[in-house]
Amino acid sequence: MAILVTGSAGFIGFHLSRRLLERGEAVVGVDDLNPYYDPRLKAARLAILESNAGYRHAKLDLADREGMAALFAETRPTHVVNLAAQAGVRYSLEKPEAYVDSNVVGFLNILEGCRTVQPAHLLYASTSSVYGANGKLPFNVHDHAVHPITLYAATKLANEAMAHSYAHLFGVPATGFRFFTVYGPWGRPDMALFKFTDAILKGQPIDVYGQGQMQRDFTYVEDIVDGLMAALSRPAAPNPAWDPQAPDPATSGVAPWRILNLGASRRVELMRYIEVLEEKLGRKAELNLLPMQPGDVARTEADTEETFKVLGYAPKTSIEEGVGRFVDWYLDYYGVKP
Template identity: 80%
Template sequence: MTILVTGSAGFIGFHLSRRLLERGDTVVGLDSLNSYYDPKLKASRLAILEAHKGYRHAKLDLADRDGVPALFAEVKPERVVNLAAQAGVRYSLESPETYVDSNVVGFLNILEGCRAVQPKHLVFASTSSVYGNHNNLPFNVHDAATHPITLYAATKLANESMAHSYAHLFGIPATGFRFFTVYGPWGRPDMALFKFTDAILKGQPIDVYGEGRMQRDFTYVDDIVDGLVAALDRPPVANPAWNSETPDPATSAAPWRILNLGASRRVELMRYIEVLEEKLGRKATINLMPMQPGDVARTEADTAETRAVLDYAPSTTVDVGVGRFVDWYREYYGV
């Protein structure tokens, strides 16, 4: 089938697009190839995708009110996966307008495109950041997430609500995935694993926030892609048991749902760094820093619902996943 993947030259979008192409789908990739991080890395990912005859690329900004609807009208995708977004919690403190343009205006353009062509399923990226300072671990989709503490998280929570309104009004089946700290080969240079690896290999110190005590549900990118692919072929239906007097935040009387995608295990940041040191064969010089604005102390995904709906079974441990990242990094950068 024909699948539109936005953010196809990005980290997760690249891995998903490659998986879909390998299984025989036609992929139309949308990516503006902006300079938020090294465009050469995006170009390298794109070159791999363009080597597949089933791939077509549209260099387009998601916020383009004319270009995005025109692409939908031309392609008429059967499935849509929206992974394009301005990412990063900390950068949202510096450039809030960028987040509204990409994550809110851009997502509205996606929804309007879906309204026009009626794909069988819209899958879109949300984030574990929507839980904010929620202290009930593991984070459960059936618990209300109403207090985001960064603009980035607020835009993603808005995406969930916007998709619900279009599912209710126009019957567009939509699944939103709350991703938990994704890592792996071809990752983003602004993420901790990439930054730590670069600094350690250069003999430079690394800044470790939260004094290293933060815990994250680090999730390997292939496990994320497993969930996305499983969802594509299983669009949601209205929950017949949904009750407006005791509303379930994760389902609806419309064909809409929210699911967590995580490894369902917490790893302390210092342990993550220890694994990286083992794989690199070098010790890090560590600067322990206080928590930054917008950071949370702990995250962990409750994936019981995801397992039940999609047979989701993440299996990659941090030891394996970090090792694969290091192998890729050394090969790609020749270090």
């Protein structure tokens, strides 16, 4: 395979690219190394990837139409995995245009590249945030998700619709993955686990939204990668049982397209997440309890029955194990003693 991975110097993109390289695949990574968070962390991830001869990097903004078209024409990837995006729910309230540029315009340029080279499979990141105002748990891909409550979620929902149109019109097999609260080593500094760890080690209070009563389906990053790896060689196909009179939102009768959840399939209270972190650090956190923030939801949980049926995907990593691995990485990377 010749696999193009966008966001390769980002959190999930780095882990996927490294796994692919370890398997002996040729990877073309795309990342503009923008300063949304500390670019030194991105540079450190990239240095690890570039130490492998099978990796080639393109420093490129997805919104660069000519640049992306030229990259597709030159590399002609057999598979494409889009993990690049302007991430973060709260930041979308501050800089909405960044989300449209990266998540909508950038994704269109990826679809146009796929239209040209016809890869065997396009995989792309969506998000559990698309379920939005839906209160039915666990979140099931066969339920309608049409009420996003943040612009970030709206752009990801747009990606799913855009991918369906290109799958239908141009036959590009496309699988969208709704990720659930991904965490682990090499995570983003704007994510809760990273911020909590940093504050606790510095003796500073941590901001805990929703009075600590929120529940999340925390999913370890390597479990996410397991799902992506399993999907690469299982391209989406039209669903022969699809009924246009009662359309299934997760599959299509007219296009090689599908939507799958990638999550741990368990709800964990935020306070339990913090307790595990305290245990691993050997320190207590000072809590600054705050109300829910705009765009937050009270609970998330993935129904992964369809994902297991299609991919044989079953997450393996407990919160205790995953948080412990993150803490070990953090202490080693930053040279901190707990």
